[in-house]
Amino acid sequence: MAYYRRSGEIPPKRHTQHRTPTGGLYYEELMGEEGFSSDSSLLYHRGIPSAIVDATPWEPPDPTTTPNQPLIPRHLRLQDLFPGEGWEAGDAVTTRRLVLGNADVRISYVVCGAASPLYRNAIGDECVYVESGAANVETVFGVLPARQGDYVVLPRATTHRWVPVGDEALRLYVIEANSHIAPPKRYLSRYGQLLEHAPYCERDLHGPAEPLLVEGTDVEVLVKHRGPGGVSGTRYVYPAHPFDVVGWDGCLYPYTFNVADFEPITGRVHQPPPVHQVFEANNFVVCNFVPRKVDYHPLSVPVPYYHSNVDSDEVMFYCGGDYEARKGSGIGQGSVSLHPGGHPHGPQPGAVERSLGAEFFDELAVMVDTFRPLELGEGGRTADDGTYAWTWSGRGPGS
Structure with a gap:
């Protein structure tokens, strides 16, 4: 996403000293795509972002698939996956159910009412469509309010969690890529601006408004990553909460886009x-x-x-x-x-x-x-x- 944003406190020049009020240094992290050759953002942390105190295996929701054989069109009743009561205890990450998938994309569905664990998808970007309900998506960049009809686009390796808002069930249609998700190239100028013939523009994209700072110690984060069979998971424990970014800027960040726009x-x-x-x-x-x-x-x-x-x-x-x-x-x-x-x-x-x-x-x-x-x-x-x-x-x- 080549649309530049900045939020919070950042130094006037990148890769230079950024001091805390007491004279210490904030820790600069480059979060970028395709090595150093594509969109990126710089985040400034209170603590060292790579510091962990424990790591154990975590088993993500069942990733196995079977071929569509015989080759026939199919009607999948997603509402049957979460019938009646009990959805309130589910969350947007650990109770997803895989509907369809291949080596490039996995499509899941979930109905939930509880806050999810902190989560990071290290395989690819996620594009989550909010069928109904509302949530605050808390991320290392800040909070994204999400409502019915929103696409929530989360770049690969963005630490986040879903916190449902209100009494209505949060129904999410989850599209997970094995790559990056972006606007179609034919709608972008050579410098990345959405063109006049595009069906939406930058004003329709809503990123975090301000940093989110959370205190905490020994904080767990579930990480989905590549492994045997294609998908594996690790549970990290951080000495301090990963939501410690005082400021960031760049062209890589989570955002929402509502289908009504x-x-x-x-x-x-x-x-x-x-x-x-x-x-x-x-x-x-x-x-x-x-x-x-x-x-x-x-x-x-x-x-x-x-x-x-x-x-x-x-x-x-x-x-x-x-x-x-x-x-x-x-x-x-x-x-x-x-x-x-x-x-x-x-x-x-x-x-x-x-x-x-x-x-x-x-x-x-x-x-x-x-x-x-x-x-x-x-x-x-x-x-x-x-x-x-x-x-x-x-x-x-x-x-």
């Missing part, structure tokens, strides 16, 4: 999915379908045409409104559809005819398109309705 791009005939793109990462993109006026050619067909995912798997999370193309399939709010590469898909039977003459779609969905096949996680296997693949024909195996 995405300005949809429309046309006389149906527009392809890239116009809905909001973020990109290595081997996958994130798009959102928001309430919008639809195609205005007198003979237009507003719902999508049938298409073959030649190079990608398509994952759609339905999180608001009424998604026209999926009516009659059993899909509703809180559902995920998986349309795998190698299988053509499109509107449900009757959806094309019903859409003719429509002027507005009241729908809200988050889409992830991957460029390598997705496998089913524990949550995905549990939530699969087992019938979606046959909804276009009305017949199942053996019928």
Whole structure:
């Protein structure tokens, strides 16, 4: 994220002495991407950021996946993963359930009501969509208030925790990359400014307003990192609280972007999915379908045409409104559809005819398109309705 910010107390020149009120030195930390060759920020700590007093293994939520075989489209009822009561005791980190994943991206879902442990994902950036509820995301950079409809983008290795606010369940759709997540390059100038044709701009991105200073001793932080099988975990104990940054500046930091601030791009005939793109990462993109006026050619067909995912798997999370193309399939709010590469898909039977003459779609969905096949996680296997693949024909195996 090449949009520069500064917060708190920093020296006038980088890599120079920054003194405490009593004459001691603050400890400067460079947090940067791609070694020293991409976006970074400088953080000034009260204590030594690398000081730990203990390290023990920690087992993250089940990371195992199984292939989507036979190759079929699937409907995953995420609401079935956290039925009834009991969600209040869960937290946004340790009770996540993996829905889909491959070597580039992992998609999880969680419903929770308790504050999470301090956590750091050292594998890749996280992009978390807030389906409902609210939280304060406390980070080493400061606090991010998060509300319904927010994407919360957390750079790799950002120490943070989720603290739910209010009585409503916090429902989070978690997209974890094995890389960095950023606005699409085609919307950025060569110096990183969002361009005039972009569907959002820097004013829509909200970073921490001020530093967060917390006292504490022997503080635990859960770290997710690479290891045998791809994912492993370590529990560190720090002699002092890691939220000890008095100031920072740079172009790498966590931020929120609300889906209501995405300005949809429309046309006389149906527009392809890239116009809905909001973020990109290595081997996958994130798009959102928001309430919008639809195609205005007198003979237009507003719902999508049938298409073959030649190079990608398509994952759609339905999180608001009424998604026209999926009516009659059993899909509703809180559902995920998986349309795998190698299988053509499109509107449900009757959806094309019903859409003719429509002027507005009241729908809200988050889409992830991957460029390598997705496998089913524990949550995905549990939530699969087992019938979606046959909804276009009305017949199942053996019928």
